[in-house]
Amino acid sequence: MSLSIEVWHLARALIARRLGLDFSQLRRADLEREFARILGNLSPPAVDRYLDRLASLPDDSPEWGRLAGELTVGETYFFRDHACFEALEREILPTLIATHRAEGILRLRLWSAGCATGEEPYSLAILIDRLLPDRWEWTVTVLATDINPKALEAAHRGLYREWSFRETPQWIRDCYFRPRGKETFELDPRIRQMVAFVPLNLAQECYPAVMTNTNAMDLILCRNVIMYFTRDAQQATLSRLQDALVSGGWLAVSPAEAAADLVRPLVLVQFPWATFFRKEPRDASDEAASLPTRTLAQWPAEASVPVLDLAAVVPDTPCDPPVFPQVQMQVHAAATPPETEPILERARAFADQGRLEEAYRLCQNALGRDRLDVEAHLMLAAVCQEREDIPAALEALRRAIYLDPDSASANFLLGSLLFRQGHMGRARRCMETVVTLLCAVPRDEPVRGSGGLTAGRLLETAQGYLAMGSSPSGDSKPSDTQGSRPRNDDPKANKLTGARQALAGAGPAQKGNEP
């Protein structure tokens, strides 16, 4: 049995709108097969009911998560596409590292968008581990997002089978994995901890945003993902991903997806067998900092055959003191936000450009003027999260929630941080609070302190976290039973207690006064 033309059009439009996926004629049979698998048959009443139900559910509900899992291809493996990782290892990451080092900003922000079961972001993390001998001095973010909650759970576990290593040098497996049973390999927890797995639907407007930590990226890998999208969804996704890059930042898609017209105005940079796109520094004074746009013909002959030996980082080679290439100082070109803008808007603009020190100073300024400003605490938390200063981010969030227990943004940020830290019980309660706070709010209403995210988007992202399920590393701390809300049942009354006055006072708030 197959879907009627009308029903197929209906289904395909709904799926394109919600997931970005393209089920035009070429993939119609795939859609019918998956529907038949889910429903047991394709009888018109069953399909109609199913489509009605899907249309009434938010994108990140378990049902959509399940469908996304069925409809998407999760194929991936470590160091997939040698040429791409060669370019990362030999050119792009060393240049980024050297540039940031020269600037004195020891920070790197990388994002694997559409990470499936984690092999891609973990490959990045392994590269960083080898290329940054002084990693502990650095703030490194490796964000990994996907729409499929099951894939994210598997990624989080870090257990892999032989098939995930089909193009991986043996020494990488020896160095970073240990056998678990006969056919399973467990990733070194040190590498696992470098990657934050987060649910995110690329087809929706929930990024870039400080709130979802999807801004100011130095490098985004979005490979083998948008090839399954409709043209409109490809365009919208790539445009948002561009916005998520700092100037001078890099984007990689797979060769099949590398249509230059889709990524304009990013500049195509051709490496041997690998194509990347770069958001050029906009200011003329930055030109010296850009990598030359080399074509294949200009590349040295010996480099023209890509071999992933990760030569610069092979272990057992005596470790010379690292030599960092001399690069010109890269002044981030994006314009400095005008002084006339509200202080927190300026802080957000700086954060979006990766200028976290300026953003941090402005948040502190705002708090110097008004220590009860919930949005300033929130912005500070987001900036601290970007700086990977998690204790400071948690502290700022505790203050924000204390001042406004009903802040969906604060509960969301706290929940996402707790998820990252493996405190699953508390994280889930924060996300449940977000759902409770937002479920009755009109979907297109902007949420205060979220940097423009709508209630619908934040709600769905919170539901996406909840769909990831609980992990065995759930926390067991006694305070866990309290969730993110203060103990006092009346949050408004709580806001007016002495602790609030302490927050308002000149000195630092007394921790003991806070929930």
Ligand SMILES: C[S@@+](CC[C@H](N)C(=O)[O-])C[C@H]1O[C@@H](n2cnc3c(N)ncnc32)[C@H](O)[C@@H]1O
């Ligand atoms: C083929 S895998 C690519 C994995 C990895 N990037 C690589 O190249 O090896 C495609 C992934 O994209 C994810 N995906 C598909 N549509 C998505 C969407 N709308 N938002 C986020 N992820 C999506 C799928 O769940 C799947 O895990």
